[in-house]
Amino acid sequence: MSVEVGNTSRVFFREAICRAVGETLDAEPNAILMGQDVGAFGGSYKEFYGLFERFGPARVRDTPVAESAMVGLGVGAAAAGVRTLVSITYMDFVLLALDPLVNYAAKARFKTGGQIRVPMVVKVTAGAKGQGVAHSQSLESWLMSVPGLQVVAPSNVADAYGLMRSALQADGPVVYVDHKRLFPTSGLLSTLPHEVPFGLAVVSRPGRNATIVTHSYMVSVALAACEQLAVDGIDCEVIDLRSLAPLDLDTICTSVSKTGVLVTLEEGQVVCGVGAEIACRVQARLGPVKVSRLGAVPAPVSSNPVLEAASLPDAARVADAVRHLTTEGK
């Protein structure tokens, strides 16, 4: 189907997810997928295209618009030994499913002394792309603090596949956060099955003068900012977290000890955000460093495209923040 370059082929973001899910449904005859429009429609972003035809309606199940019931059912099925992927198209609506996710899925292992595991993945799509206040949020920091919950967020095709493979092998609940603006992207993917382990960040761009720690779609924003900064002779390192819980503090600290400057970048809110956690933990380990936390302005994401763009970090704002920190005191 795709151009093969060595042992890789070029695929759309949605196809990377689909392949990982399809391989799991193939390998585990018990495993199921459920969510709104995951069946004959093939998923809201066609990320499950063809799975309904391959695995049938008993294993690829369309559900009503009832997120609490979907995740509740998923927790029960997973606890009974049925590996379950629940798809919630917009991350905003994971709020409706917080009770089964937080109070049941995440706590089951602790409550039962490890006797009950919940191998469930909740896949959600975050990010702003013209869909207004209740279909645009990036709420991953809300979930990072829940003991027992793992949270991952790919920024590219290869990680979309590898993190989904890992998520579908985990024995506890995982929230897999993708992003609306990643679906038009494509990239090279190894044709051999493989996983991206949780808790392992990656250096997307090496640099000497500042560290930008980010995840998901904001990785591309950070890399664009680096191009602007390179013109001024400022050489930035970009760390793609990939996994928010567990968090790879070692990779972050190795970078910040070298650059002495930490900029955290996320599309969600700054208050109690991913960056707040990172800034605190980095300084607990390394002592004071220059820090700037970037994220959305404290307002709902607007339906107005001009206001939407104004409310979110972009390359120019990231570059400004880095310039400010790196030239401070000089």
Added chain:
Amino acid sequence: MLYKLLLPGPIADLSEVRVLEWHGSPGTQFHAGDLVVELDTHKAVVEMRASSHIVLRKILIEPGDWQRVGEPLAIVSDSADEPLPERAEDLAQASATYEMV
């Protein structure tokens, strides 16, 4: 007359798509409304249809290969007997463009 059969655009958010299937081979005649080629995009399979009578002469992008929006997918002509340049660069000179619907 020879034409470059273009991948129409712009397509929102997208710079490149993949050819899924050609519904003909060199020599196939298409009439207005006939399905010429199916494309894989980030959202769906998109059908491209002929907007008038044309003859498919040479496929430039094979199934599974990618092309940028606005670039040629194939060479087509008004009639089947128009001579086709052998050299790729001469084909690329085919200045007229043909847009599908």
